[in-house]
Amino acid sequence: MKKEASLSIIEDTKSHKFLMIRHHRGINEGCINFSGGKKENGETMEDCVRRETLEETGLIIEDPIQVGYVEFPRFDFYVHIFKSTKYSGSLKGKDDEGEAFWVDEDKIPYAEMREADRNFLPDILAGKYVKRRYNYDENFKLIDFVDL
Numbered sequence: 001m002k003k004e005a006s007l008s009i010i011e012d013t014k015s016h017k018f019l020m021i022r023h024h025r026g027i028n029e030g031c032i033n034f035s036g037g038k039k040e041n042g043e044t045m046e047d048c049v050r051r052e053t054l055e056e057t058g059l060i061i062e063d064p065i066q067v068g069y070v071e072f073p074r075f076d077f078y079v080h081i082f083k084s085t086k087y088s089g090s091l092k093g094k095d096d097e098g099e100a101f102w103v104d105e106d107k108i109p110y111a112e113m114r115e116a117d118r119n120f121l122p123d124i125l126a127g128k129y130v131k132r133r134y135n136y137d138e139n140f141k142l143i144d145f146v147d148l
Helices: 045-057 115-125
Strands: 003-012 017-023 035-038 059-062 065-072 077-084 086-089 098-104 130-136 142-147
Touching (some): 035 045, 045 077, 077 115
Antiparallel strands (some): 003 017, 017 098
């Protein structure tokens, strides 16, 4: 069964900071990226990104715009990437899933991110729509990627 998921990039346009997550469990345990997760039955991808963002950060995003799509065929995983600049609510603290925090664009911790995230994020932040397939080996090491 095809596993679809969302990834939520939130930018505070006043401070030029991005909301990131240090993951404490799951496939991204120990890594930093953005909130997101698997789509539930009956959800649209926009519903998914809104729900996952709220669950993981405490923030309600408005008008999420899809800025990318990435595939991980080895894991049968397909991720729709959204960006939001309007949000409300209060950032929740650390929990068993992860810890959300704001970071300046020039201080994004690329060294603590997965290879695919390090690859597509600069293009998205430069305003490009990304559509890529990432091929990993059985040890979760990137073999190569192709633009779709």
